[in-house]
Amino acid sequence: xxxxxxxxxxxxxxxxxxxxxxxxxxxxxxxxxxxxxxxxxxxxxxxxxxxxxxxxxxxxxxxxxxxxxxxxxxxxxxxxxxxxxxxxxxxxxxxxxxxxxxxxxxxxxxxxxxxxxxxxxxxxxxxxxxxxxxxxxxxxxxxxxxxxxxxxxxxxxxxxxxxxxxxxxxxxxxxxxxxxxxxxxxxxxxxxxxxxxxxxxx
Numbered sequence: 001x002x003x004x005x006x007x008x009x010x011x012x013x014x015x016x017x018x019x020x021x022x023x024x025x026x027x028x029x030x031x032x033x034x035x036x037x038x039x040x041x042x043x044x045x046x047x048x049x050x051x052x053x054x055x056x057x058x059x060x061x062x063x064x065x066x067x068x069x070x071x072x073x074x075x076x077x078x079x080x081x082x083x084x085x086x087x088x089x090x091x092x093x094x095x096x097x098x099x100x101x102x103x104x105x106x107x108x109x110x111x112x113x114x115x116x117x118x119x120x121x122x123x124x125x126x127x128x129x130x131x132x133x134x135x136x137x138x139x140x141x142x143x144x145x146x147x148x149x150x151x152x153x154x155x156x157x158x159x160x161x162x163x164x165x166x167x168x169x170x171x172x173x174x175x176x177x178x179x180x181x182x183x184x185x186x187x188x189x190x191x192x193x194x195x196x197x198x199x200x201x202x
Contacts, residue, residue, distance in 0.1 A: 010043075027106060030095055033096055035054075037095070038118075040088075045087045045124060046195040047126045051064060053093040053096060065166075076183050081200065090115070108133075126160075130164070131163075132145040145162060161182055163182035
C-alpha cells in the first residue's frame, strides 16, 4: 500500500483496518502480491466505487484503478465534476490474481471481511459496482451485467448502481455511452441526496 497521502489524520480504527489488510494471509493471493491494494480517494466519501481486483499496474503502485481502466474512470469522474473528495475506490479483493484473472469465489469470500470493514468505516451512501465480478460478489446475484447495469438497487441505507468495468469498455467502445449514463446517474443521485452540488453546466 502506497497511498500515504491519505493517512495524515488517520484514526485508530482506520489504522487497525490497514494493519489487518497488510497482514492478511487468508487466501493464496498474498503469496504473489507486491502490494496490498486498499483504496484511493477519500476515507469520508459519499460514493464508493468497487472493482474486481488489482491488475499489474495496481499491484506495482499499491493503488486501485491506475492503469488504462483507471484513466478512463478518472476521465468520466472528472467530466462529471467529481473529485477525490467525493469517492473512495477499492476492489472486491485487495491482492492481484495471477495473470489478471477474475478473483475466485474462495478469494472473494476470504476478502469479504475486509471489504465489509471498509464499508463500515467509509459509510458511503452510494455504490458504483464496476463489472460483473464486482456485482456478483457484492450482491450474490448471478444475473449478467448487461441485464442489471443502469438499474438502481435500493436499501434503507444506500443505493447501488451496477455498470460495466472500464476494461470491458476498452475492449468494446460501443458500450461507452452506457457506462457514461450509469456514472451520470450516480452523479445525479449524489445531488439528489444533498451530498454534491448540481453540475455547473445544468
